[in-house]
Amino acid sequence: MNHDAYPDSYIREILNGVKSIAMVGASPVNVRPSYFAFKYLAQRGYDMIPVNPGHVGKNLLDKPFVASLADIGRPVDMIDIFRNSSHIMPVVEEALRLDPPPKVIWMQLGARDEAAAARAEAAGLKVVMNRCPKIEYGRLSSEISWMGVNSRTLSSKRAPVPTQGMRLSLNRTSVGGGETAASDRAAKNRNDAT
Amino acid sequence: MNDRLPGFATLAVHAGAQPDPTTGARVTPIYQTTSFVFNDSDHAASLFGLQAFGNIYTRITNPTTAVLEERVAALEGGTAAVAVASGHAAQVVVLQQLLMPGDEFIAARKLYGGSINQFTHAFKSFGWNVVWADPDDIGSFERAVTPRTRAIFIESIANPAGSITDIEAIAAVAGKAGVPLIVDNTLATPYLIRPIDHGADIVVHSLTKFLGGHGNSLGGIIVDAGTFDWSRDNKYPMLSEPRPEYHGVKIQETFGNFAFAIACRVLGLRDLGPAISPFNSFLILTGIETLPLRMAKHCDNAKAIAEFLSGHAAVAAVNYSGLAGNPYNNLARKYAPKGAGAVFTFSLKGGYEAGVSLVSNLKLFSHLANVGDTRSLVIHPASTTHSQLDDAAKARSGAAPDVVRLSIGIEDKEDLIADLEQALEG
Ligand SMILES: Cc1ncc(COP(=O)(O)O)c(C=O)c1O
Numbered sequence: 001m002n003h004d005a006y007p008d009s010y011i012r013e014i015l016n017g018v019k020s021i022a023m024v025g026a027s028p029v030n031v032r033p034s035y036f037a038f039k040y041l042a043q044r045g046y047d048m049i050p051v052n053p054g055h056v057g058k059n060l061l062d063k064p065f066v067a068s069l070a071d072i073g074r075p076v077d078m079i080d081i082f083r084n085s086s087h088i089m090p091v092v093e094e095a096l097r098l099d100p101p102p103k104v105i106w107m108q109l110g111a112r113d114e115a116a117a118a119r120a121e122a123a124g125l126k127v128v129m130n131r132c133p134k135i136e137y138g139r140l141s142s143e144i145s146w147m148g149v150n151s152r153t154l155s156s157k158r159a160p161v162p163t164q165g166m167r168l169s170l171n172r173t174s175v176g177g178g179e180t181a182a183s184d185r186a187a188k189n190r191n192d193a194t
Numbered sequence: 195m196n197d198r199l200p201g202f203a204t205l206a207v208h209a210g211a212q213p214d215p216t217t218g219a220r221v222t223p224i225y226q227t228t229s230f231v232f233n234d235s236d237h238a239a240s241l242f243g244l245q246a247f248g249n250i251y252t253r254i255t256n257p258t259t260a261v262l263e264e265r266v267a268a269l270e271g272g273t274a275a276v277a278v279a280s281g282h283a284a285q286v287v288v289l290q291q292l293l294m295p296g297d298e299f300i301a302a303r304k305l306y307g308g309s310i311n312q313f314t315h316a317f318k319s320f321g322w323n324v325v326w327a328d329p330d331d332i333g334s335f336e337r338a339v340t341p342r343t344r345a346i347f348i349e350s351i352a353n354p355a356g357s358i359t360d361i362e363a364i365a366a367v368a369g370k371a372g373v374p375l376i377v378d379n380t381l382a383t384p385y386l387i388r389p390i391d392h393g394a395d396i397v398v399h400s401l402t403k404f405l406g407g408h409g410n411s412l413g414g415i416i417v418d419a420g421t422f423d424w425s426r427d428n429k430y431p432m433l434s435e436p437r438p439e440y441h442g443v444k445i446q447e448t449f450g451n452f453a454f455a456i457a458c459r460v461l462g463l464r465d466l467g468p469a470i471s472p473f474n475s476f477l478i479l480t481g482i483e484t485l486p487l488r489m490a491k492h493c494d495n496a497k498a499i500a501e502f503l504s505g506h507a508a509v510a511a512v513n514y515s516g517l518a519g520n521p522y523n524n525l526a527r528k529y530a531p532k533g534a535g536a537v538f539t540f541s542l543k544g545g546y547e548a549g550v551s552l553v554s555n556l557k558l559f560s561h562l563a564n565v566g567d568t569r570s571l572v573i574h575p576a577s578t579t580h581s582q583l584d585d586a587a588k589a590r591s592g593a594a595p596d597v598v599r600l601s602i603g604i605e606d607k608e609d610l611i612a613d614l615e616q617a618l619e620g
Contacts, residue, residue: 031441033448036245043246109450132450138247145210146247146255147459148263149274149452154200158213164233175200175209175268 003117003129008152008174011136014104014126016170018077019047021133022069022102024091025082026050028060033109034082035060037134044137045167049076069094078104080133081111088113092120101125106133141168202269202385203486210264211479224476225257244440244448244460254464258472262479266405266415267455269384269482270397273420274455276463277413277475281380281400282312283468284414285347288376288396290466291432291457292344295321299345300338302329302359303590304352306400307580309378310591313347328590332363339371344429345396346373350389351381351530353565354575354599355513355592356538358525365393372429374422380404381537381565385489386530395422396454401470403566404536407481407488411474416458420451433457488568488604493533495610496602502611503540508548508618513592514538536602537565539575542618545596549574552598555617558609565601570610575599 001010021041027034028050042048042061050060053067066072069079069091079095079102081088088107095102096119105120107113107129117127138144142151143162153172162168200208211222230249232238240246249255259277267275278284293299301313303326313324327334329348346368348359361377368375374395379387383404389397399405401413424433424446433453436442440460446453463469493516500514515522516534526534542548552572553561559572563579573579580593588594602610 030243030245031436031443036448039240039245110447135450142212143247145264146249146257146260147274148255148260148267148276148455150209150264150267150272152268154204154208155212156208158218159215161215173200175205 001121001127003112003114003127006128006131008140010126011128011131012140012170014078014106014128015133015137015140018104020049020074020076021046021078021080022049022051022072022076023080023082024051024069026052026055026060026065027082028055028058028065033132037080037082037108037132040134041137043165045165069098075100076102078102078106080106080108082108083111085111085113088116089119092116096120096123096125104128106131108132109135137168137170140170140172142172143168205265205268206385206485207483209268210261222258222261222476222479224472225252226472227256228252244443244456252472253467253469254459256469256472256475258479259470259475262401262413262470262475262482263415265479265482266384266399266401267417269388269485270379270417271384271388271390271419272397272417272455274452275415275417276455276458277401277415277470278463279414279468279470280412281378281398281402281414282308283466284398284400284416285309285312285378286316287458287462287466287468288398288416289317289322289345290462291454292374292430293320293322294431296323296342297321297344298323298325298340298342299347300325300327300335300343301346302327302348302352302364303587304329304355304357304359304592305347305349305378306353306380307575307583307591307593309349310580310587311582329357329359329364332360332367335364335367336370339367339373343371343373345376346371347376347378349378349381350387351515351535351537352592353381353537354539354579354597356381356515356522356535357513357592358515358522358529358534360525361387361389361392361394361529368395369393372426381535382530383485383489385486386493386532386535390417390419390421392529395419401478402564404489404492405482405485405566406474406478407485407566407568408477409564409567409569411477413470413474413478414468416455418452418455418458420454422454424453432461437461489533489536491604492536492602495604495607496536496538496600497533498607499600499602499610499614500538500540502614506615506618508543510541510543510596512538512540513597514540537599539592539597539599541594541596542598546576549596549598551620552617555620556613557616558605558613559600559617565599567601568604570603570605570613571601573599
């Protein structure tokens with residue numbers, strides 16, 4: 001997988017396929033990006049599990065925090081890692097020890113660890129790096145278009161009015177733009193800088 | 195599965211729009227409303243806290259305007275866009291995110307006269323200091339960089355003389371300086387030039403011109419390329435630091451590669467207030483559907499008229515980069531192979547007086563201060579759009595006293611040529 005430019009079909013398949021998401025590094029502080037993403041994904045019908053050893057005993061939007069992936073106690077489809085790039089590998093190692101292992105490792109915006117990605121891919125998992133599932137879900141469903149964001153999708157179909165807890169269709173026609181010279185350049189520049 | 199990528203004309207018609215979920219209306223409705231009801235107080239709080247997608251108030255977002263924004267973002271190849279009340283408003287909102295009082299930005303000397311004015315006078319009162327550079331001398335941009343430089347601003351095709359700017363060369367200077375390149379793409383439109391593909395980080399437009407295209411609505415837009423890392427150093431606190439007005443949200447950390455557009459919306463548009471009317475958004479959107487057809491015709495007509503004028507005995511010089519032999523012709527071939535735009539200047543052997551009488555003799559061309567209309571337009575920049583500049587600055591920006599500017603419309607070119615012919619004789 002080219003981790004600089006994912007085809008929409010790859011992201012779409014992941015977001016259409018997974019049902020449960022464990023969010024490592026989920027924060028109960030309501031201005032943190034992890035809180036935004038957790039809340040949105042829960043509203044869109046995903047079974048969300050907050051993982052953060054610092055908050056065990058508390059709830060995040062009615063879901064109890066667990067200390068580690070091993071404490072979840074049931075299979076999860078995807079691990080969404082809200083940690084800096086330097087903290088990714090131990091989480092991936094822990095995820096690979098789960099039985100059954102998750103299907104997808106997702107690293108948040110700004111997070112990248114090529115070695116961890118390679119480990120997960122070698123074990124047959126799908127990997128996404130440096131993306132936000134809330135943004136990608138909003139983009140592929142075009143819900144994010146409310147803010148003038150380029151969803152890079154088209155549809156001539158009448159979509160239902162979104163309501164609380166509703167899953168939205170992500171199966172719109174994809175459009176160029178995500179794979180322009182510009183996004184490749186940005187990805188490359190960021191790598192050069194680090 | 196391979197994602198098939200629709201072409202430019204398909205995007206011009208479809209991007210951002212879909213049938214209205216409630217009514218099934220196929221054309222984007224005009225949501226002429228100031229405000230939007232909340233589902234409940236939790237929903238309201240989520241919207242105000244930037245946690246949920248949705249509308250609050252038309253100063254910040256509006257569903258008609260959102261379609262316009264996504265469409266232009268798609269045509270430019272950007273990650274997001276923010277529409278505002280005018281091209282000038284776009285420039286203020288962009289620079290507000292980038293400059294603190296005492297900071298500098300470098301701007302090309304060849305710009306729309308109103309922008310030269312805005313940068314020189316209005317922005318000075320904000321403590322934003324413009325440093326001018328010559329787009330025909332890339333070294334002058336390099337020499338203008340200082341530790342306080344926060345951005346570089348150029349026009350892709352410069353108003354009034356239609357000269358072409360070497361975007362890639364200036365993008366390289368911006369990259370080295372670690373500042374974003376802002377390109378005003380008004381006269382080119384993304385049909386002719388996509389500055390993001392050449393290294394621009396931010397594109398601005400006056401939608402008033404070719405994008406709207408019918409001379410009926412003011413508007414402006416800011417497109418975020420999603421390419422710039424705002425948190426690399428401490429130069430852009432609006433994007434990298436916790437925002438007190440949103441209880442400590444960091445814009446880039448939260449919004450990733452469309453953070454700049456979000457900053458323009460939730461810090462710029464929200465607080466400065468230059469919102470576009472949903473009705474104007476609707477008219478401009480309708481205009482954009484025919485952008486590829488119109489631009490092809492504008493350029494075809496402009497080239498024919500430039501050729502006609504070049505051969506006319508009363509004409510001293512024609513500045514149209516689409517003509518072989520024009521100093522910008524190589525840049526035009528590189529950046530705008532589909533056409534060199536439809537705004538250019540020419541000078542008359544009879545000087546200023548001949549220019550004035552030409553303007554008054556024309557019957558089909560309208561004498562007014564705009565460009566990018568379906569109608570052909572004419573103006574004498576030195577006494578109008580560029581009148582605030584002194585003579586040397588007029589000449590440097592391409593608006594010397596003997597120069598007449600044309601904006602060629604989409605009428606039959608034979609009729610336009612006949613009008614010019616009778617007016618030049620007159
Ligand atoms: C190149 C260019 N940029 C910006 C503007 C300003 O746009 P507006 O009049 O929409 O504020 C103009 C208007 O003439 C223009 O020609």
